[in-house]
Amino acid sequence: MNSTIVVIVSIYLLICILIGIWATRKTKSASDFLIAGRSLGMFVMAIAAFTSIQSGFGLLGGAGQTFSAGFGFAAGVLVAAPLGFALTWFLVGKRMWAMGDLGDVFTLGDVVEKRYNSRGVRGWLAFAITLGVIGYLGTQVQAMGVIMHSIFGVSPAVGALIGLGILAFYSVGGGIIASVYTDLFQGVIMIVVSILIFFFALNVGGGMQNITETLQSSDPLLASPFGNFSLISIACWFLLFSLGAAGQPHFINKFLMIKSPKELKWGAFTAGFAYAITVLLVVSIGLTARSLQIQGRFPDLASADDALVVFVTDFTPSVIGGLVLAGLLAAIMSTGSGFVTLGAASLVRDMPRAFGKEVKNELFWNRIVVLGLLVISTLFSFYMDTLVALLGVFGWGTFAAAVFPSVVLGLVWRKATKYGAMASIILGVSLNFLFEILNKYGVHLLPEGVVVGAVSLVISILSFVVVSLLTQPVTSEAGSKVLNVT
């Protein structure tokens, strides 16, 4: 890899370490470690929210999908995500902040226990989040190895270990403070680079109309908003990635970290606008790279996911390429750090409290568990690849199905009950796991094109509403009737 790129990525990793040292000094309690001591301002929170949603999956996968089959993936997933910010702020922004202000609310488990007065809901939610976290972490370790391998030329295993060492350094010490401030650093890089890359890509492709005409000459669908994707999948993605955003625990727990309700005001706009800018990066690289390939000017790729890396290394100045690759690595590492803190909170705070126990010295144990989760996910990714792949299916859809009804709808609807919440969590996790595993082994229960996460989300919402209505406490109604009579 070009030495300029190596130097830029090395500087980025060094800055992450420095942020980690600073954050470790600021972290003095479990509140600091899990919710940044409720100290975040609008910009830091909004950019951290944006980067927690815009991950390596959206950038690498989005550019790869656009390269191979046109705009359809972006039409369903990437265009929906900015709407997800608006819906989340509208639905739960103030409600989550108000819950957090009740005191001693550090996790989504705390939120649901207060809302439903139920340790059971806390326990099931913690279980769902922990499973998701372990799966996500395993895949992040693997992705980190691949990126470090392509930048530094080391083996993927060594690359993963180097990345994990840095991740562990700042996550164990600095917890969520380190996570959100590295997110901020990464997010700003992403926004600047996206704007630059957009114009570079259009220029390399000979202008937008030239790109469009080239794509149309090969396949007219490539210049349409649907590409070669099924319209059913696009509609499912649009629903899942906008409404389901409000069910992403690593995103909505950031509302608990804001210092004042006034900081909510411009957050949705900042996060949504930032995300929309990065959509330009993904789409411009994907479509331009495909148009260059049609003209025979783009190298053959082993995988469509390589489109972004090959484009920035072969077609942009080294400085821009280095910044994009640093941003990619940062996207993976920030997702990892956010998830590892979330997992630690579930294991140290939510699980024991679900069984009526409280851990003393939560800060110490959170740090130990963060380290433990990183070691476990590394071992899984090295030695239990199949298990990582299975747990990796616990993605966006599972979190949406498990968290959206129980947390989001629970905060907006008075008739929500703990039984409705538990039913939706259990059903959401089970359906996602069942459908994905069956798909993996060639058994397709759903019609073609239908997205597993979308089906699971809507069924989970409906089960939440139906079970809640069926389990309304009779005492309150009877009591009020008695009061009315007397």
Add this chain to the structure above:
Amino acid sequence: MYVNDRIMYVFSGLIVLSLAGMFMQSWRLILYPYLIVIGLAITIGIWRAVKRSPAKIWVPALVAGGYVALFATLDIITRNDPAGGNHYFLGMTPSLAIYLLGILPLAVIASLLYALLFDAEDTETLKQEFKREEAAE
């Protein structure tokens, strides 16, 4: 600041239609009810403001109506041709232009409307309501 039950029932009814669309393999039956759900979700978010001033219902109506109008236009112009026409708009096919210059920015406009309607005092009301609920249990 819990919302009226009827909103939740309409919300659920529309979600049922989307689910039916998934099993009937009709992308229109998945998408169009969901676009109304977007409006309902925004209504839930500004419920207190709407109760104070019912005229503010224009905000969710504008966003949901905007999405319906844009997707319906896209639906109509791409019936026979995925490009939506032979001309170009800023170098894009008309259908891609609707998506990138209409549907994508509308999400950002919805976020802007959140900021314009924002009232920090609502959070205090919410806190008191959650507190009362906690005490009642």
